[in-house]
Amino acid sequence: MKDDKIYITVRCPIRTTLELLGGKWKLLILHQLYDKTLRLSELKNLIPDISEKMLIQELKNLADSGLVIRNNFGEVPPRVEYSLTEKGRNVKPLIEQMIAFAKHYEA
Amino acid sequence: MKDDKIYITVRCPIRTTLELLGGKWKLLILHQLYDKTLRLSELKNLIPDISEKMLIQELKNLADSGLVIRNNFGEVPPRVEYSLTEKGRNVKPLIEQMIAFAKHYEA
DNA sequence: CAGGATCCTTTACGATACTG
DNA sequence: CAGTATCGTAAAGGATCCTG
Numbered sequence: 001m002k003d004d005k006i007y008i009t010v011r012c013p014i015r016t017t018l019e020l021l022g023g024k025w026k027l028l029i030l031h032q033l034y035d036k037t038l039r040l041s042e043l044k045n046l047i048p049d050i051s052e053k054m055l056i057q058e059l060k061n062l063a064d065s066g067l068v069i070r071n072n073f074g075e076v077p078p079r080v081e082y083s084l085t086e087k088g089r090n091v092k093p094l095i096e097q098m099i100a101f102a103k104h105y106e107a
Numbered sequence: 108m109k110d111d112k113i114y115i116t117v118r119c120p121i122r123t124t125l126e127l128l129g130g131k132w133k134l135l136i137l138h139q140l141y142d143k144t145l146r147l148s149e150l151k152n153l154i155p156d157i158s159e160k161m162l163i164q165e166l167k168n169l170a171d172s173g174l175v176i177r178n179n180f181g182e183v184p185p186r187v188e189y190s191l192t193e194k195g196r197n198v199k200p201l202i203e204q205m206i207a208f209a210k211h212y213e214a
Numbered sequence: 215c216a217g218g219a220t221c222c223t224t225t226a227c228g229a230t231a232c233t234g
Numbered sequence: 235c236a237g238t239a240t241c242g243t244a245a246a247g248g249a250t251c252c253t254g
Binding site for chain 1: 120122124125128134135197198200202203205210212213
């Protein structure tokens, strides 16, 4: 057999990023976790218009992606803190560019 | 009256950017228009899984935002070309960071 | 306080047919 | 070729109630 072709699938990096960070809330959450550790209730206060369901869901999502780490202190009453992982810290330049873009756009 | 407060509304820049670029397709379209002018049919070929409806809708969306310019040559058969505007070129560093993020993530 | 479960609404998106 | 119009579906998101 000749003329066979080998197909390799190169995933579009834009799509990869959209899958990881797409949606209405993930980047807002990551923005708040930019350089601090926060509890669920603190995040809720910082992003007042997010529903609790979405906040929890998206945090779990980000944790599953390895971008956020969930630290359960196992205390009573419950105390759980969220922060960026090493991988998660790679979103920082992206967030910076989003802020820069908005600034340019509104100028 | 004293102790009155003046409230100014500072829109979160992340939200601004999400409103302009959010959704499944806008950034993929902008990525293709990164440094070239393309016709509708060319964009359709470059992003095979987008529906024609969404492609046209999002292009109009981006044009309304002033990020993309629609150039209608008024010929028969129709010939319409899309490209980034000056403002639209500000997405370039953002796209670069999305690519960099995907790369870091997959590493 | 953190979060699970359920139900419901909204909106994003897709398929198809049609037009100048 | 570059659209418009319509209809239908799937996914995202929201409200509320409940639990350890």
